[in-house]
Amino acid sequence: MSNTEICEKIKGMLVENLRIPADELEFDSELFGDDIGLDSIDSIEIIAGIDSLFGVQMTGAARENFKSIETLAKYVEEHQGE
Amino acid sequence: MSNMNDNGRVVVTGLGLVCALGEDSDKCWSAAVNGVTGIREVKSVNTDGCYANVGAEVLTASKDLSDEDYDRSSLLCIKAAGEALVDSGYKVTEESSDRIGVIVGNCVGGAASIDKYFTDELKNGGGNKADILKMPAAAIANNVAKHFGLNGTTANIVNACAAGTISLSYAADLIRAGKADAFVAGGSDSFSSLAFAGFHALHALDENSCSPFNRSSGITLGEGAGVLIIESYEHAKARGAKIYCEVLGSGVSSDAHHITAPDPEGKGQMLAISRAITNSGLTPNDIDYINAHGTGTAKNDEAEFLSLHTIFDGNDHLSVSSTKSMTGHCLGAAGSIEAVLTVKAVCENAVPPTIGYTEENLGALKEKAGAIDFVPNVKHEKTINYAASNSFAFGGNNASIIFAKEPREIPDRTNKDRIFITGIGGLISKGRVEISSDDYKAHGIKMAFYRKLDRFSQLQLLSGMQALADANITVSEENEKDIGIVVGTADGPMTEIVGFQKNVIENGTASGSAFSFPNTVYNAAGGYFSIFAGIKGYNVTNANSIQAGLQSLCYAADVIRNGDEKIMVASGTDENTDTTEYLYGKLGLLNGSLGEGSVSLILENENSANERGAKKYAELVGWATAHKSVEFGTVKGSESALKAAIENACKSAGIALKDIEAVCGFANGVPTVDDIEKNTYAELFGDIPVVRVKDELGEARAAASAEQAACAAKMLGEGKYGYVLAAAFGVGGQYSAVVLKKVD
Numbered sequence: 064m065s066n067t068e069i070c071e072k073i074k075g076m077l078v079e080n081l082r083i084p085a086d087e088l089e090f091d092s093e094l095f096g097d098d099i100g101l102d103s104i105d106s107i108e109i110i111a112g113i114d115s116l117f118g119v120q121m122t123g124a125a126r127e128n129f130k131s132i133e134t135l136a137k138y139v140e141e142h143q144g145e
Numbered sequence: 146m147s148n149m150n151d152n153g154r155v156v157v158t159g160l161g162l163v164c165a166l167g168e169d170s171d172k173c174w175s176a177a178v179n180g181v182t183g184i185r186e187v188k189s190v191n192t193d194g195c196y197a198n199v200g201a202e203v204l205t206a207s208k209d210l211s212d213e214d215y216d217r218s219s220l221l222c223i224k225a226a227g228e229a230l231v232d233s234g235y236k237v238t239e240e241s242s243d244r245i246g247v248i249v250g251n252c253v254g255g256a257a258s259i260d261k262y263f264t265d266e267l268k269n270g271g272g273n274k275a276d277i278l279k280m281p282a283a284a285i286a287n288n289v290a291k292h293f294g295l296n297g298t299t300a301n302i303v304n305a306c307a308a309g310t311i312s313l314s315y316a317a318d319l320i321r322a323g324k325a326d327a328f329v330a331g332g333s334d335s336f337s338s339l340a341f342a343g344f345h346a347l348h349a350l351d352e353n354s355c356s357p358f359n360r361s362s363g364i365t366l367g368e369g370a371g372v373l374i375i376e377s378y379e380h381a382k383a384r385g386a387k388i389y390c391e392v393l394g395s396g397v398s399s400d401a402h403h404i405t406a407p408d409p410e411g412k413g414q415m416l417a418i419s420r421a422i423t424n425s426g427l428t429p430n431d432i433d434y435i436n437a438h439g440t441g442t443a444k445n446d447e448a449e450f451l452s453l454h455t456i457f458d459g460n461d462h463l464s465v466s467s468t469k470s471m472t473g474h475c476l477g478a479a480g481s482i483e484a485v486l487t488v489k490a491v492c493e494n495a496v497p498p499t500i501g502y503t504e505e506n507l508g509a510l511k512e513k514a515g516a517i518d519f520v521p522n523v524k525h526e527k528t529i530n531y532a533a534s535n536s537f538a539f540g541g542n543n544a545s546i547i548f549a550k551e552p553r554e555i556p557d558r559t560n561k562d563r564i565f566i567t568g569i570g571g572l573i574s575k576g577r578v579e580i581s582s583d584d585y586k587a588h589g590i591k592m593a594f595y596r597k598l599d600r601f602s603q604l605q606l607l608s609g610m611q612a613l614a615d616a617n618i619t620v621s622e623e624n625e626k627d628i629g630i631v632v633g634t635a636d637g638p639m640t641e642i643v644g645f646q647k648n649v650i651e652n653g654t655a656s657g658s659a660f661s662f663p664n665t666v667y668n669a670a671g672g673y674f675s676i677f678a679g680i681k682g683y684n685v686t687n688a689n690s691i692q693a694g695l696q697s698l699c700y701a702a703d704v705i706r707n708g709d710e711k712i713m714v715a716s717g718t719d720e721n722t723d724t725t726e727y728l729y730g731k732l733g734l735l736n737g738s739l740g741e742g743s744v745s746l747i748l749e750n751e752n753s754a755n756e757r758g759a760k761k762y763a764e765l766v767g768w769a770t771a772h773k774s775v776e777f778g779t780v781k782g783s784e785s786a787l788k789a790a791i792e793n794a795c796k797s798a799g800i801a802l803k804d805i806e807a808v809c810g811f812a813n814g815v816p817t818v819d820d821i822e823k824n825t826y827a828e829l830f831g832d833i834p835v836v837r838v839k840d841e842l843g844e845a846r847a848a849a850s851a852e853q854a855a856c857a858a859k860m861l862g863e864g865k866y867g868y869v870l871a872a873a874f875g876v877g878g879q880y881s882a883v884v885l886k887k888v889d
Contacts (some may be wrong), residue, residue, distance in 0.1 A: 080658070080660055081596065081660055082596040082597070082598075082660075083592075083596055084582070084592060084596070087592060097593075098593075099592070099593060100591065100592070100593020100594070101593075104347065104405070104659050104660060104663070105660060107346065107347070107348065107659040107660075108658060108659050108660040111346075111656070111658075111659070115656075
């Protein structure tokens with residue numbers, strides 16, 4: 064799976080599970096900053112979504128990995144198949 | 146107390162309790178006061194893959210709770226109500242049955258039936274249609290009323306974990322207002338995969354038994370029902386009833402902070418507790434015992450600890466305990482179960498303990514407890530003259546109520562000002578309402594906020610904000626506590642509930658959605674609205690079928706009349722989604738005529754309206770609710786209650802039936818419904834103009850019944866007519882009626 068494909072999948076999950084309007088969500092949008100405004104409950108949902116999409120465990124992963132779709136995808140690429 | 150005015154006295158005359166500690170109030174009390182836990186390994190929910198598997202379930206099977214074919218929440222409530230009614234010796238006769246009503250607090254509604262229906266649907270080849278009518282919380286009070294032949298006012302207070310305390314508060318308020326002699330009041334909730342999966346997803350469950358004010362590492366869920374017979378003293382005295390104790394004042398408030406977490410500064414909690422104390426004519430130093438909310442989550446316990454230490458600083462005889470350490474957290478039943486135990490504590494002069502402290506924990510407690518006695522592990526025997534019970538909930542809803550051993554005259558706060566409708570807002574349509582991001586932008590609602598909302602909450606937020614804007618009300622630090630909210634709904638956030646449940650059925654209890662779960666509680670919509678608008682006063686959601694939107698006006702007017710708030714937002718809200726259409730379609734009801742929306746009206750006392758120079762659409766001069774309980778989902782045989790609601794609304798307005806010049810009616814095209822309306826109006830009014838709002842807007846349920854009042858107010862505002870009536874029905878025989886008058 065290419066990086067773009069992973070990003071697309073994560074974006075689809077965020078749009079579906081966290082009701083973020085697709086047209087307001089870029090791969091580099093700051094998820095927990097002012098633009099999207101995610102919070103701790105959303106991070107639980109992201110962890111569950113990443114696990115179910117890629118089988119990658121993010122429980123306990125450092126905060127910076129949750130910064131954007133791009134950083135999430137990077138984490139997935141680095142930890143897939145572990 | 147020879148010069149005591151008995152008019153405002155409200156007493157407890159019966160107790161009923163079923164929870165993991167036992168099946169009657171004596172058994173439960175005996176276990177609680179002796180520190181026996183009801184927390185065991187969970188049986189009724191599959192906890193595979195979950196990090197926790199303990200709960201406080203009632204061991205009795207549903208079929209042994211009652212022979213009725215209802216959802217477990219109703220059956221638990223019937224079991225407890227049966228005990229309470231027998232205990233009270235209250236004889237319900239046909240003639241007096243309209244003077245005793247049913248107010249039930251509830252959180253998860255028919256969650257067990259929703260689970261069963263969709264498990265059958267997804268895994269067993271098809272669900273049973275009968276389970277669909279067991280799904281909404283709106284069925285519970287009706288089921289209890291029908292079972293016992295009670296025909297007074299009903300309400301299902303669905304404010305999550307504060308519901309069981311708000312229901313008692315409302316019951317006492319209505320009795321003081323002369324609207325009933327007594328209520329079967331309390332709360333009920335069954336154990337459910339919905340709640341277990343939800344709190345699991347939020348990582349809010351303790352792996353072991355919960356340990357409030359101690360380890361505070363999460364809750365343990367429980368189930369059960371607590372019911373109190375709340376009665377006017379005059380009525381209790383006249384029938385020679387045994388009196389347990391007095392119900393003094395109560396307080397209800399909103400945090401306006403976060404949808405699941407309490408305000409860490411405890412401001413909303415403190416407002417509810419302070420209101421209860423002030424409304425009882427007491428000071429903090431008078432309180433001997435508080436049955437705390439004490440859920441065992443770090444956030445609750447820290448905030449409540451702070452609230453208690455702040456308010457009761459200087460009280461050297463206060464005991465505080467959390468009986469949830471034994472009963473588990475019974476959600477919508479919690480406040481009522483704890484009220485029963487608190488009443489017992491007052492009568493028996495014993496404080497039940499919080500259990501679960503080790504020697505090491507006791508040392509840590511000593512360091513932080515200050516002057517407060519947290520009753521670790523072992524009961525304390527002492528005289529309890531005044532005891533409070535606290536409940537705090539998702540949505541930031543807080544409630545506190547006070548019980549007293551001896552009679553005590555409480556301040557009469559009745560506000561006799563006239564009440565006006567000073568704002569109207571809403572979105573309502575046959576089929577579905579269109580919502581775009583522009584609708585949010587118009588009120589400055591950012592995407593980060595509104596994306597969290599399910600359909601039901603979206604509708605409520607927008608209509609509430611529209612109504613505030615229409616009334617030209619800006620919520621500020623000056624007025625935030627003078628404004629309250631009543632949301633009425635038939636079906637609540639059923640789409641979110643069903644979506645959450647289906648996912649749990651398909652993927653397991655451990656796969657619950659943390660994002661979705663907060664929206665599955667019926668009061669999330671009112672909670673989001675209070676958070677965005679900054680409203681910190683009274684906040685309640687009542688699930689009571691189609692008429693709940695109009696009942697909101699009655700409830701809101703009672704809150705204003707009671708002197709609790711100056712301004713109330715009264716809303717009716719119901720969504721129409723694929724899920725709604727699916728469920729109604731399976732029942733074969735309202736095909737093609739469903740609508741959805743939310744309509745909010747601002748009710749305001751005259752003084753406040755005049756001070757602000759508010760425009761006035763109409764004056765709310767009369768309001769009444771009535772119930773002739775028939776099988777939930779039907780209306781046949783309930784005509785007498787429509788008549789009673791209209792007659793009582795006119796009576797409270799001080800006018801004759803003939804003064805009514807037009808009606809905004811509830812006909813929805815279903816022949817049995819339309820016939821009841823047509824025949825009743827013909828009997829009461831002869832020939833009278835009837836506006837059929839649902840012809841155009843569809844059966845938008847609670848939104849439509851609120852719209853009927855909005856429609857009447859607008860007609861009067863345009864100078865048409867002097868008095869207009871709006872009346873609405875519920876499926877189970879609930880009716881509300883309001884009389885609006887042209888502003889003079």
